[in-house]
Amino acid sequence: MQSPIFQEWVKEERTEAEAIGEAKGEARGIKTAQDSICKYLAVRFGSPAHQLQQQVRNISSLIELNRIIDSIYTVNTLEKAQAVVLESRGTVESRGTVP
Numbered sequence: 391m392q393s394p395i396f397q398e399w400v401k402e403e404r405t406e407a408e409a410i411g412e413a414k415g416e417a418r419g420i421k422t423a424q425d426s427i428c429k430y431l432a433v434r435f436g437s438p439a440h441q442l443q444q445q446v447r448n449i450s451s452l453i454e455l456n457r458i459i460d461s462i463y464t465v466n467t468l469e470k471a472q473a474v475v476l477e478s479r480g481t482v483e484s485r486g487t488v489p
Contacts, residue, residue: 416452423455427462435468442472454478 427446431439449455457478465471 419452420450420455423452423459424449427455427458430462431471435471438468439471442468442475445475449475449479 424447428443431443431446435442446455446458449458458475461474461478462471465474
C-alpha cells in the first residue's frame with residue numbers, strides 16, 4: 391500500500407504533466423495555424439503579403455487564427471485578406487470588453 395503523501399505527489403505530478411502537455415499541444419496548434427495562413431498568403435499574393443504575414447505571426451490566439459482560416463481562403467485580394475485579419479482581431483478584442 392502506498393502512503394497518502396506519495397499518492398498526493400503522484401496526483402500533483404500527473405496534473406502538472408497534463409497541463410504541460412496541453413500547453414505544448416496548443417502551441418503546436420498555434421504554430422500550425424500561423425504556418426498555414428502565412429503559406430497561403432505567400433502563394434496567393436507573393437512578397438507584398440510579407441507585412442500581413444508578420445501580423446499573423448504575432449497572433450497567439452488559436453481561436454483568432456481559426457477564424458482567419460475560416461475566411462482567408464475565399465479572398466481574392468491582399469486588401470481583403472488584411473480585412474479578414476483585422477476583423478478577426480477586432481472580434482476577439484471586442485469580446486474582452488463586452489460586459
